[in-house]
Amino acid sequence: MSPHVPDGQVDLFGPVSGQLPGHPTGEPAEPGDAPSPSAVLAELAAWAEAGWLRALDLSLARLLVQQCPDASAHLALAAALLAHNEGRGHTCLPLDEWLASVDEAAAPTAPGGSHARPLTEPWLDGPADAQAALARQLRALGTDPGEWRAALLCSGAVAAAGEIVATGLASPLILSGSRLYLRRHFRDEQAVAQAVVGRAAAAMPVAEGAPQAQPHAGTEPPDAAQVRLWLDRLFGGPPAPDRFDWQRSACAIALRGRLALITGGPGTGKTYTVARLLALVMAVHPQPQALRIALAAPTGKAAARLKQSIDSALQQLAAALPGALDWGLLQQRLSQSLTLHKLLGARPDTRRFGRDARHPLEVDLLVVDEASMVHLEMMAALLAALPPASRLVLLGDKDQLASVEAGAVLGDLCVDAAAGGYDEDTAAWIQACVGQALPQPFRCGQPGPLAQQTVMLRESRRFEGPIGALALAVNAGDVTAARRLLGLGVPAPADDGSLRAPTGVTPAAVCDLAVHGRAGNDASATGFVNYLRLLREGAPRRADGPSPDGVRAVLQAFERCRVLCAVREGEWGVAGLNAAIERQLRQQGWIARQGEWYEGRPVMVTRNDPALGVFNGDIGLALRGPAQPGGAQGAGGPLRVWFLDGEQPRSVLASRLAAVETAYAMTVHKSQGSEFEHTVLVLPPHANPVLTRELVYTGITRARRAFTLVAPEPAVFDLALQRRTRRASGLPDLLAAGA
Numbered sequence: 001m002s003p004h005v006p007d008g009q010v011d012l013f014g015p016v017s018g019q020l021p022g023h024p025t026g027e028p029a030e031p032g033d034a035p036s037p038s039a040v041l042a043e044l045a046a047w048a049e050a051g052w053l054r055a056l057d058l059s060l061a062r063l064l065v066q067q068c069p070d071a072s073a074h075l076a077l078a079a080a081l082l083a084h085n086e087g088r089g090h091t092c093l094p095l096d097e098w099l100a101s102v103d104e105a106a107a108p109t110a111p112g113g114s115h116a117r118p119l120t121e122p123w124l125d126g127p128a129d130a131q132a133a134l135a136r137q138l139r140a141l142g143t144d145p146g147e148w149r150a151a152l153l154c155s156g157a158v159a160a161a162g163e164i165v166a167t168g169l170a171s172p173l174i175l176s177g178s179r180l181y182l183r184r185h186f187r188d189e190q191a192v193a194q195a196v197v198g199r200a201a202a203a204m205p206v207a208e209g210a211p212q213a214q215p216h217a218g219t220e221p222p223d224a225a226q227v228r229l230w231l232d233r234l235f236g237g238p239p240a241p242d243r244f245d246w247q248r249s250a251c252a253i254a255l256r257g258r259l260a261l262i263t264g265g266p267g268t269g270k271t272y273t274v275a276r277l278l279a280l281v282m283a284v285h286p287q288p289q290a291l292r293i294a295l296a297a298p299t300g301k302a303a304a305r306l307k308q309s310i311d312s313a314l315q316q317l318a319a320a321l322p323g324a325l326d327w328g329l330l331q332q333r334l335s336q337s338l339t340l341h342k343l344l345g346a347r348p349d350t351r352r353f354g355r356d357a358r359h360p361l362e363v364d365l366l367v368v369d370e371a372s373m374v375h376l377e378m379m380a381a382l383l384a385a386l387p388p389a390s391r392l393v394l395l396g397d398k399d400q401l402a403s404v405e406a407g408a409v410l411g412d413l414c415v416d417a418a419a420g421g422y423d424e425d426t427a428a429w430i431q432a433c434v435g436q437a438l439p440q441p442f443r444c445g446q447p448g449p450l451a452q453q454t455v456m457l458r459e460s461r462r463f464e465g466p467i468g469a470l471a472l473a474v475n476a477g478d479v480t481a482a483r484r485l486l487g488l489g490v491p492a493p494a495d496d497g498s499l500r501a502p503t504g505v506t507p508a509a510v511c512d513l514a515v516h517g518r519a520g521n522d523a524s525a526t527g528f529v530n531y532l533r534l535l536r537e538g539a540p541r542r543a544d545g546p547s548p549d550g551v552r553a554v555l556q557a558f559e560r561c562r563v564l565c566a567v568r569e570g571e572w573g574v575a576g577l578n579a580a581i582e583r584q585l586r587q588q589g590w591i592a593r594q595g596e597w598y599e600g601r602p603v604m605v606t607r608n609d610p611a612l613g614v615f616n617g618d619i620g621l622a623l624r625g626p627a628q629p630g631g632a633q634g635a636g637g638p639l640r641v642w643f644l645d646g647e648q649p650r651s652v653l654a655s656r657l658a659a660v661e662t663a664y665a666m667t668v669h670k671s672q673g674s675e676f677e678h679t680v681l682v683l684p685p686h687a688n689p690v691l692t693r694e695l696v697y698t699g700i701t702r703a704r705r706a707f708t709l710v711a712p713e714p715a716v717f718d719l720a721l722q723r724r725t726r727r728a729s730g731l732p733d734l735l736a737a738g739a
């Protein structure tokens with residue numbers, strides 16, 4: 001059988017420029033001529049050489065074949081593909097789907113030319129040659145899932161899920177139904193599902209009589225009438241009669257249980273709601289002076305933003321309702337906002353955390369913002385470290401990109417958020433607390449416990465203009481509306497100029513835009529020259545080192561603009577654009593770059609370093625300290641990188657930061673949890689599997705006042721909107737089955 005690659009796939013995975021170095025050239029294996037484990041390993045080695053697999057993926061396959069006398073070719077291939085897809089965010093390899101993809105890929109392509117949507121998830125990342133090579137191997141081994149399951153289970157490296165649950169067996173791989181897992185992901189998925197369902201189920205209200213929540217954390221159940229009184233106070237009067245109030249409902253739901261998921265797009269009032277929830281919890285708690293409230297987020301910046309927003313919302317409440325509550329006490333009971341790594345006590349050189357089930361967190365209520373960025377392993381660790389009686393409130397936008405690491409936990413937890421799915425008890429509790437009837441479409445016949453504790457906020461208060469409309473269109477995959485709003489290929493709309501999508505743009509023009517900002521637009525003060533001008537004018541300098549106010553001003557000026565890229569490599573990627581922007585800034589005399597480090601260099605931390613107190617995603621600026629006694633005249637002191645911890649700047653010697661990269665341009669993934677006045681989203685000119693609706697949506701929603709789309713090939717934008725991120729995971733099934 002000759003390998004067949006659908007024509008459309010060549011473009012879908014980028015241009016194919018002949019044979020890649022080390023490209024596997026062996027004859028396609030034929031059915032009936034099943035390859036041996038060593039033949040598959042040789043093929044995998046060639047794939048790794050070609051850059052289609054990571055060395056790590058190959059190593060896992062080799063290790064298992066070496067260590068298991070009964071290892072089959074199936075095991076070698078499945079292990080490598082499992083590791084490869086784990087690196088791409090999937091928590092498991094669904095055998096049925098994976099094997100079916102070979103047959104589907106051989107079917108005629110969908111109409112739509114070279115940018116046609118792929119029929120299946122490309123399980124092997126790479127050009128069309130990679131897909132063809134994988135398809136050849138699969139055809140040689142057979143595509144019957146039953147045969148694969150049997151071959152894997154007798155290899156000695158794979159245990160059936162039931163077996164491991166019953167015996168605690170320590171096989172490196174687990175097969176659960178048709179899903180193949182690395183053991184730790186299997187364990188984490190089970191743990192998350194059990195903890196989530198357990199916490200959600202503990203929230204169910206008493207079914208009979210007047211609605212009342214169950215006791216929690218050793219307190220008396222809150223009384224619905226009292227809750228309603230407080231909600232009316234905190235939200236400034238009774239709810240408007242003409243619209244259902246999801247924010248109050250979210251407070252009511254969160255109050256009655258040990259878990260609440262509050263999801264919503266940007267500006268839908270998640271923080272506004274949670275600030276009121278904190279006040280409500282305090283107001284109905286029998287011992288408010290003992291209440292321990294913690295705030296956390298996956299990155300330092302998101303943690304700082306959460307604290308600032310909550311502080312300012314509470315100040316406004318205190319001003320509006322003086323004396324209604326002991327506001328000072330509430331502030332005092334609120335911890336500082338921490339990264340999850342810090343909260344859980346991350347330790348250098350180990351995946352283990354200081355906080356776990358045996359050393360639980362000392363909190364009664366934990367609020368975690370930007371929960372879409374929390375990966376499976378972190379969520380499992382967080383849930384394990386929470387005392388059973390405490391409350392967890394997860395805030396996030398389920399439509400944003402999932403975490404870089406494996407898992408899409410918030411997305412998996414919120415699959416039914418839009419539909420509601422509330423049962424009669426929940427509807428009664430909401431009605432009693434909010435004073436409004438839950439609209440009929442959100443009540444459903446087959447509710448699960450998690451749906452009862454999930455609320456989606458639906459009305460954006462900040463994104464009402466064109467940026468909000470664009471985010472909605474993109475989220476709905478509406479290419480026509482998105483293009484019309486952007487003026488992409490159609491006449492530019494008569495709007496406020498916040499959206500632009502210039503065509504025929506070169507990388508040099510993107511640099512110009514980033515360096516000097518937009519001409520003739522109120523967001524023009526967003527070019528990078530603005531923070532460099534502050535630096536040149538000496539804003540942060542003081543004889544004894546940079547001043548906190550000056551450092552803050554320069555960092556905030558830098559944070560006004562960002563170039564966000566879909567890809568890392570190439571002239572349209574992070575690496576190429578960072579280099580080009582640095583070149584232009586040096587040519588124009590804004591930076592004096594000699595080596596890697598220079599004053600004004602913005603950097604992003606790429607690896608956690610708990611000893612230094614810096615974490616993946618932290619953004620800082622290199623500033624020179626005061627001259628050292630005896631140093632050369634005019635040389636200044638050593639460069640230190642300054643970060644903002646909330647409002648407070650702190651610094652680390654640049655030479656001590658081992659894992660950083662320049663940050664004028666960054667990936668959309670890394671921008672999550674941040675917002676900029678002006679966001680420039682740069683797509684590559686060729687289709688690429690990373691281009692998805694979620695990526696474009698996340699890029700757009702980082703923009704506060706101005707958004708520029710740079711799509712050298714507009715069809716690539718259309719393609720991105722048609723592709724949804726899908727991460728293989730068993731979590732939705734586990735949740736549906738009640739774990």
Ligand SMILES: Nc1ncnc2c1ncn2[C@@H]1O[C@H](COP(=O)(O)OP(=O)(O)OP(=O)(O)O)[C@@H](O)[C@H]1O
Nearest residue numbers: 247264265266267268269270271272273309461462
């Ligand atoms: N019910 C409300 N009444 C009046 N203003 C509101 C209400 N809800 C939210 N807002 C305002 O809308 C803006 C956005 O709210 P908020 O910051 O809470 O949204 P968010 O969902 O947390 O945003 P982000 O996605 O950036 O985290 C804020 O200025 C907030 O004060």
